[in-house]
Amino acid sequence: MELLAKDELIRSSIIDAAKKLFQQYGLAKTTMEDIARAIGKGKSSLYYYFATKEDIFEAVVLQEKKYITREVELAIQNVSTAEEKLRAFALTVYKELKNKRVIIMNILHADNSAGMCMMNMFKKKYDEIELKLIKSIIEFGIETGEFDRKYENQLDAISLLSISTLRGLQLNSVLYTTEKRNTLGLIDLSIDLLVKSLKK
Structure with missing residues (x-):
């Protein structure tokens, strides 16, 4: 048990150190040697926990996903109300994605197949939890009578459509920081339209 706890601490320290390096230097320029040096260990010791820096990056993404999930749930x-929950969901995800902008940009600017694979992995991890959350909110609205029950057989489609719309606005804001459009206003408008279509 003590050995497992020690391994978990080391694994956690690797992830934390790697996250800082990825943010500072980018994924492409960060090496396993850099990560090992940051935690005061030899490179060979890293391979006991992670086979590649891409595996470490995936662990960073999973850690970030857990953090965002916790913040959104809170x-x-x-x-x-369901409407308030939808707004809280959309705005919290937007805020957290803005905070994670450096990590996202590192993936998007990777000019190789590994970078594209990680972008797909990043998107999949976040899509899974967001779809589950927004579907549960709409179900809650139907159960409380806030939303029309006729939509309960279309929950998957409505959830996917909602996430696709919000994700487009969120990522546009992350990618184009000089964009003059009011992203928060557009997100609010999207929720207005969704709620109006769902209400009785």
Whole structure:
């Protein structure tokens, strides 16, 4: 048990150090040697926990996903209606993606197949949890009578459409920081339209 706890601590320290290096130098320029040096260990010791820096990056993405999920769930719990939960969901995800902008840009600017694979992995990890959350909010609205029950057989399609719209706005803001459009206003408008279409 003590050995497992020690391994977990080392693994966590590797992920934390790698995240800082990825943010500072980018994925392409960060090496296993850099990560090993940051935690004061030899490169060979890293291979006991991770086979490649891409595996470490995936662990970073998973850690970030867990953090964002926790923040979104807390935001949703702090409001009572389905409409308020949808707004809390959309705005919290937007804020957290903005905070993770450096990590996202590192993936998008990777000019190789590995970078594209990680972009797909990043998107899949976030899509899975967001679809689950927004579907649960709409189900909640139907159960409480806030939303029309006729949509309960279309939850998957509505959730996917909603996530696709919000994700487009969120990533546009992350990628184009000089964009003059009011992203928050557009997100709010998207929620207005979704809620209006779902209500009785």
